[in-house]
Amino acid sequence: xxxxxxxxxxxxxxxxxxxxxxxxxxxxxARKNPSEVWRIxxxxxxFTYYQNRTLYIAHGPSEKNLLPIYQxxxxxxxxxxxxxxxxxxxxxxxxxxxxxxxxxxxxGVSFPKELFPTIDKIVGLSDTKRPHKFPYWENIFKQLSSLxxxxxxxxxxxxxxxxxxxxxxxxxxDKGYKKIINFFLKGMGxxxxxxxxRIVLDDYGIGKNFRRFLQCLQEKGAEVIVVKSADSEYLEVxxxxxxxxxxxxxxxxxxxxxxxxxxxxLTIGSGNLSDKETKxxxxxxxxxxxxxxxxxxxxxxxxx
DNA sequence: GTTAGAACGTAATGTTAGCG
DNA sequence: CGCTAACATTACGTTCTAAC
Numbered sequence: 001x002x003x004x005x006x007x008x009x010x011x012x013x014x015x016x017x018x019x020x021x022x023x024x025x026x027x028x029x030a031r032k033n034p035s036e037v038w039r040i041x042x043x044x045x046x047f048t049y050y051q052n053r054t055l056y057i058a059h060g061p062s063e064k065n066l067l068p069i070y071q072x073x074x075x076x077x078x079x080x081x082x083x084x085x086x087x088x089x090x091x092x093x094x095x096x097x098x099x100x101x102x103x104x105x106x107x108g109v110s111f112p113k114e115l116f117p118t119i120d121k122i123v124g125l126s127d128t129k130r131p132h133k134f135p136y137w138e139n140i141f142k143q144l145s146s147l148x149x150x151x152x153x154x155x156x157x158x159x160x161x162x163x164x165x166x167x168x169x170x171x172x173x174d175k176g177y178k179k180i181i182n183f184f185l186k187g188m189g190x191x192x193x194x195x196x197x198r199i200v201l202d203d204y205g206i207g208k209n210f211r212r213f214l215q216c217l218q219e220k221g222a223e224v225i226v227v228k229s230a231d232s233e234y235l236e237v238x239x240x241x242x243x244x245x246x247x248x249x250x251x252x253x254x255x256x257x258x259x260x261x262x263x264x265x266l267t268i269g270s271g272n273l274s275d276k277e278t279k280x281x282x283x284x285x286x287x288x289x290x291x292x293x294x295x296x297x298x299x300x301x302x303x304x
Numbered sequence: 305g306t307t308a309g310a311a312c313g314t315a316a317t318g319t320t321a322g323c324g
Numbered sequence: 325c326g327c328t329a330a331c332a333t334t335a336c337g338t339t340c341t342a343a344c
Contacts (some may be wrong), residue, residue, distance in 0.1 A: 098337035
């Protein structure tokens with residue numbers, strides 16, 4: 001079973017979608033959980049609407065028959081993301097802040113607004129709020145990469161655990177994002193083109209200097225948006241989040257598969273401290289080798 | 305297999321009581 | 325009066341559980 005999630009779907013819109021699904025041959029089934037509002041089954045697909053306004057779609061291996069239904073649903077509910085109001089969209093996001101293993105990865109993506117519907121199809125319904133195996137991220141990444149010829153571009157920055165030990169995380173994020181933006185500015189040639197851009201990033205606690213830099217971009221004509229949980233509102237930020245995730249997962253995978261970094265049958269696990277395998281690996285590694293390898297964040301103040 | 309929600313981790317930053 | 329330690333809040337995460 002494959003799943004897709006549609007978040008922040010308003011009650012009225014959900015009602016309209018329900019009516020439409022029933023008309024399209026769906027059969028309403030009994031709620032199986034107090035958090036559910038309704039569930040409707042179509043051939044090879046189950047639509048469940050939850051009280052927190054999430055519509056979850058569980059479907060079989062082929063979703064070809066569902067495409068017209070998705071299309072109709074979008075017509076009813078409107079776009080899930082803030083519509084493109086500029087020619088070019090530019091989103092930034094990071095991943096790996098809360099993990100003890102591996103770097104923090106920053107990503108920036110830019111694409112022309114014409115690609116918005118295409119990218120929406122690729123990442124719009126993808127489920128990024130829970131863990132997935134590497135091929136899940138890789139598959140999305142490959143689809144996005146194929147859009148390079150049509151103007152999709154990305155840049156990735158890495159903050160190593162070593163850097164994190166010496167400097168404030170948020171200031172490193174400031175620097176990393178600035179670097180990414182400058183790289184793009186160079187790529188676009190003329191700053192005049194800033195007028196075509198909408199730049200969106202998450203509010204992680206931006207520093208004064210970087211804020212000034214962003215202000216400067218705004219004065220030069222760019223639309224700059226800094227908001228909390230930007231990835232659920234802006235497609236360009238969600239796309240950047242996926243890219244960051246893919247690059248981080250690739251690094252984690254390489255470490256995990258390296259026999260040099262396995263001990264007593266243990267791998268590094270997910271890299272998060274709440275992962276029992278990660279914690280056990282850290283304990284064992286310290287016991288045997290005393291010092292940790294380069295990819296362990298010494299900045300974390302925990303005793304193992 | 306899914307959800308919601310809480311528990312459990314980190315870092316950074318905002319707030320405030322109280323000490324010298 | 326100013327500084328600082330302690331507490332609270334807000335981000336980022338994963339995992340567990342009850343309910344299907």
